[in-house]
Amino acid sequence: MTITEEKTMKSIKEMGTPQMPGSNRVNKIQVLTIVGQVEGHMVLPARNKTTKYEHIIPQLVAMEQNRQVEGVLVVLNTVGGDIEAGLAIAEMISSMSKPTLSYVLGGGHSIGVTIAVAAQYSFISKTATMTIHPIRLTGQVLGVPQTYEYLDKMQDRVIGFVTEHSRISQDRFRDLMFQTGELVRDVGTVLVGEDAKKEGLIHEVGGLSQAVSKLEEMMNHAL
Amino acid sequence: MLYSIYPVESVLEDEGEELNLIEMELERKRILLKQNGTFSFQIERIISTDPNDYMDEGLYPGLSITLM
Numbered sequence: 496m497t498i499t500e501e502k503t504m505k506s507i508k509e510m511g512t513p514q515m516p517g518s519n520r521v522n523k524i525q526v527l528t529i530v531g532q533v534e535g536h537m538v539l540p541a542r543n544k545t546t547k548y549e550h551i552i553p554q555l556v557a558m559e560q561n562r563q564v565e566g567v568l569v570v571l572n573t574v575g576g577d578i579e580a581g582l583a584i585a586e587m588i589s590s591m592s593k594p595t596l597s598y599v600l601g602g603g604h605s606i607g608v609t610i611a612v613a614a615q616y617s618f619i620s621k622t623a624t625m626t627i628h629p630i631r632l633t634g635q636v637l638g639v640p641q642t643y644e645y646l647d648k649m650q651d652r653v654i655g656f657v658t659e660h661s662r663i664s665q666d667r668f669r670d671l672m673f674q675t676g677e678l679v680r681d682v683g684t685v686l687v688g689e690d691a692k693k694e695g696l697i698h699e700v701g702g703l704s705q706a707v708s709k710l711e712e713m714m715n716h717a718l
Numbered sequence: 719m720l721y722s723i724y725p726v727e728s729v730l731e732d733e734g735e736e737l738n739l740i741e742m743e744l745e746r747k748r749i750l751l752k753q754n755g756t757f758s759f760q761i762e763r764i765i766s767t768d769p770n771d772y773m774d775e776g777l778y779p780g781l782s783i784t785l786m
Contacts, residue, residue: 504748504765513767532722532729540732575722606721626723633726649719 510550523565524710525558527551528572533584533606535577546573548580555587566714568706569597569614575605578630578649582606582656585613589660594713598706599623599697609653612661612696616713618706619697621688627671628683662695739763747771757784 503513511528529551531544539545558564569588575581588595588610597614599607604626611617611625619625630650636642654672658665671684671694678685691697699705720726739750739762747766751759761781764771771777 503767507765507767532720532724539729542732543729574724576720578719578721581721602723604723628723630719630721631726632719653721 510554511546512554523563523714524568524707525554525564525566526568526570527554527558528570529584529607529610530570530572531574531576533573533576533581533610535580537577545576548577548583551584552587555584555591559591559593564593565717566594566596566710567591567614568710569595569610571597571599571603571607571611572601573603573607573610575607575626578606578653580606581609582652585609585656585660588613594710594717596706596710596713598703599625599691602626606653608696609656609660612657616699616709617697618699618701618709619688619691620702621700623688623691625686625691625696626678626683627668627686628678628681629672657696661697667694741765744777747774747777749777751783754782757786759783759785 507513511530512526529546531546532539534543534545534547555567558567567588588597595614595616597603597611597617599611599617599619600623601620602624603611603619604624605628608625608627611619630646630653632642632646650672654665654668657663658668671686673682674684675682677683686694686696688700692700699709720729722729739752740759741748741750743749747764749761750763750765752762753759759782761777761779761783763779764777766772
């Protein structure tokens with residue numbers, strides 16, 4: 496195995512991408528894969544498959560700085576994860592100067608919804624789902640009003656971001672979030688492919704080739 | 719704070735057992751192996767950029783192999 500191949504392997508293993516955006520020769524479309532749990536300040540037990548924010552954030556900075564990178568494709572198959580990390584990634588994607596496109600495959604649940612809507616344009620595959628549900632607390636919970644206010648504030652951060660970056664209204668998003676009768680023994684809504692588009696969270700239902708064509712079109716307009 | 723479809727307690731649950739995977743090259747393909755016995759291994763993952771490697775029946779994840 497050559498040194499270049501060795502480097503590619505290491506990059507795939509550690510960062511989930513064959514080509515780091517900071518290197519000298521990169522493709523004009525950079526792919527950012529966000530899978531499993533979005534891992535934030537706390538290292539999750541080894542049984543979880545995670546995407547670490549300390550891997551994603553520097554890549555986004557490098558993509559923004561590297562002139563060879565003309566567009567960013569964010570591929571999502573996540574069950575959610577750390578709110579702070581998810582929002583940080585979403586904020587960075589939404590503030591990029593280059594064309595960004597998110598593609599939800601399998602699932603883009605919970606905090607994954609914020610990352611999906613952060614891109615300038617979004618795709619969802621026909622069978623992919625997005626679960627919208629309230630934020631939960633576990634462990635020792637103090638039964639004081641401040642606990643509920645804090646929870647509400649965290650929820651507002653998510654709702655605010657999603658509604659600012661998509662076509663869904665705050666009221667409708669809250670309705671979906673607190674829906675009963677949809678999930679078994681839980682509150683919330685599961686949106687499958689077309690539903691996510693109808694609700695205004697995602698722009699289009701489609702596959703990889705359509706997503707890449709759309710990103711290329713956006714890149715050509717940006718030139 | 720976690721916002722995930724998985725219950726927080728199951729995400730944070732630690733099984734206490736760490737997977738010690740061995741990375742090695744087999745037939746010029748890089749794989750991750752779990753050791754089951756002295757010479758017995760199970761393929762956990764293929765690390766490759768070549769889609770054909772994933773079609774190789776001899777390298778399917780879960781397959782038990784013996785290496786001397």
